[in-house]
Amino acid sequence: MLKEILELPVEGQIFYAVLVFSWTVYVWEAYLAFRQRRVYRSTMHVPTELGKIMDSDTFAKSRLYQLDKSNFGFWSGLYSETEGTLILWLGGIPFLWRISGFVTARFGLGPEYEISQSLVFLLLATLFSALTGLPWSLYSTFVIEEKHGFNQQTLSFFLKDALKKFAVTQCILLPVTSLLLYIIKIGGDYFFIYAWLFTLIVSLVLVTIYADYIAPLFDKFTPLPEGDLKTDIENMAKSICFPLTKIYVVEGSKRSSHSNAYFYGFFKNKRIVLFDTLLEDFSPMNKKDEEHAAAGQTDENEAAGEERAKPQPKVGTNKKQGCSNHEVLAVLGHELGHWKLGHTVKNIVISQMNSFLCFFLFAALIGQKELFLAFGFHDSQPTLIGLMIIFQFIFSPYNELLSFCLTVLSRRFEFQADAFARDMGRSAELHSALIKLNKDNLGFPVADWLFSTWHYSHPPLLERLRALKGPKQD
Numbered sequence: 176m177l178k179e180i181l182e183l184p185v186e187g188q189i190f191y192a193v194l195v196f197s198w199t200v201y202v203w204e205a206y207l208a209f210r211q212r213r214v215y216r217s218t219m220h221v222p223t224e225l226g227k228i229m230d231s232d233t234f235a236k237s238r239l240y241q242l243d244k245s246n247f248g249f250w251s252g253l254y255s256e257t258e259g260t261l262i263l264w265l266g267g268i269p270f271l272w273r274i275s276g277f278v279t280a281r282f283g284l285g286p287e288y289e290i291s292q293s294l295v296f297l298l299l300a301t302l303f304s305a306l307t308g309l310p311w312s313l314y315s316t317f318v319i320e321e322k323h324g325f326n327q328q329t330l331s332f333f334l335k336d337a338l339k340k341f342a343v344t345q346c347i348l349l350p351v352t353s354l355l356l357y358i359i360k361i362g363g364d365y366f367f368i369y370a371w372l373f374t375l376i377v378s379l380v381l382v383t384i385y386a387d388y389i390a391p392l393f394d395k396f397t398p399l400p401e402g403d404l405k406t407d408i409e410n411m412a413k414s415i416c417f418p419l420t421k422i423y424v425v426e427g428s429k430r431s432s433h434s435n436a437y438f439y440g441f442f443k444n445k446r447i448v449l450f451d452t453l454l455e456d457f458s459p460m461n462k463k464d465e466e467h468a469a470a471g472q473t474d475e476n477e478a479a480g481e482e483r484a485k486p487q488p489k490v491g492t493n494k495k496q497g498c499s500n501h502e503v504l505a506v507l508g509h510e511l512g513h514w515k516l517g518h519t520v521k522n523i524v525i526s527q528m529n530s531f532l533c534f535f536l537f538a539a540l541i542g543q544k545e546l547f548l549a550f551g552f553h554d555s556q557p558t559l560i561g562l563m564i565i566f567q568f569i570f571s572p573y574n575e576l577l578s579f580c581l582t583v584l585s586r587r588f589e590f591q592a593d594a595f596a597r598d599m600g601r602s603a604e605l606h607s608a609l610i611k612l613n614k615d616n617l618g619f620p621v622a623d624w625l626f627s628t629w630h631y632s633h634p635p636l637l638e639r640l641r642a643l644k645g646p647k648q649d
């Protein structure tokens with residue numbers, strides 16, 4: 176077999192190399208997931224080390240949740256790997272390119288209108304992947320997340336959301352791609368510099384408008400009301416010179432009861448966003464009993480005819496969700512640590528250097544006809560297809576390596592941000608907040624070392640708690 180492949184022309188070798196590499200990564204990931212599932216299966220009881228921070232009920236729940244998610248990941252991963260291979264094997268990409276050519280021809284545009292044909296191709300390709308991905312995300316949301324009490328969406332909310340997401344993506348993707356293709360066409364010898372600059376500008380613009388114009392299309396953002404929490408956050412921001420302009424609470428509970436916090440914005444205009452599920456006083460989970468009492472009351476949004484998610488969680492038990500104000504401040508101390516320590520800027524610099532390097536290599540490779548031949552393009556070399564082949568397939572070993580390095584770096588940053596919050600004197604609160612968040616999100620506290628080394632962008636809970644040198648638990 177190997178001998179036969181080596182005797183193939185270059186394009187044949189490229190094709191097999193891409194397939195073999197893709198399956199190698201798949202097998203590696205499947206092996207890691209298998210190791211992690213073995214940990215879920217064999218760890219039946221809370222390890223003694225965790226006895227004080229995790230009750231056996233939560234432990235059992237998180238174990239089953241993670242096991243379900245991992246099994247789901249196995250099947251969805253196998254499916255998408257097989258789908259990808261079949262598409263390459265059966266010539267799906269050149270086939271879709273020809274279809275796009277027929278469509279543009281119907282509008283009277285010949286093959287010289289490459290950008291138009293590229294846009295039709297992109298629209299059809301994203302439509303295909305949205306449709307084939309839909310059953311999987313439906314299953315994940317309405318079977319797995321639902322079963323474990325996280326899902327807060329109704330089916331019609333989910334479908335409308337998916338449609339909206341598709342439409343918004345197209346509104347950004349299509350014009351940006353056509354401009355990029357145009358720049359590559361007319362850019363001359365140094366087109367890769369212009370192409371890189373263009374993507375840099377696009378990403379800066381997107382970051383700027385995302386929060387004000389895109390995110391609100393999907394979720395409700397309300398300013399954090401005046402009160403102790405707001406004053407405390409403002410004081411903390413001031414103490415480290417964080418240029419905070421606004422604090423929002425986002426209604427994350429409309430989708431899922433997972434919780435989070437983040438900040439965004441440029442230079443002197445930073446905003447903090449807190450998930451309502453992070454805040455003890457805001458989380459609808461905690462209002463369940465009150466809502467039961469006021470059964471007759473109509474939901475404001477429902478009355479206004481607005482499509483809404485389920486008004487209350489299915490699995491409530493009597494656990495209280497979210498963190499106290501002091502714990503929220505500790506979590507924010509960690510987040511602001513990322514800013515103060517320059518993690519955000521470092522990540523942007525790394526990603527831009529990477530993007531420049533990729534465009535530079537792309538410029539060196541795009542002239543190679545063998546790359547197009549390898550994927551079934553015998554008589555044309557469309558730029559969009561070149562971008563796809565080179566960025567997605569040819570760079571894939573490099574992409575894997577880069578993403579591993581970034582994961583390792585991210586864990587370092589997490590430790591540093593934890594240490595930052597500790598140095599602000601918030602060690603005890605961060606300690607308890609991390610435990611609560613782990614509990615609310617049903618995180619499993621034990622991990623296979625190889626799996627977590629490869630995948631975890633955040634260090635395992637126990638390592639973080641140890642590094643925090645939190646208060647003695649006994």
Ligand SMILES: [Zn+2]
Nearest residue numbers: 509513589592
């Ligand atoms: Zn962090």
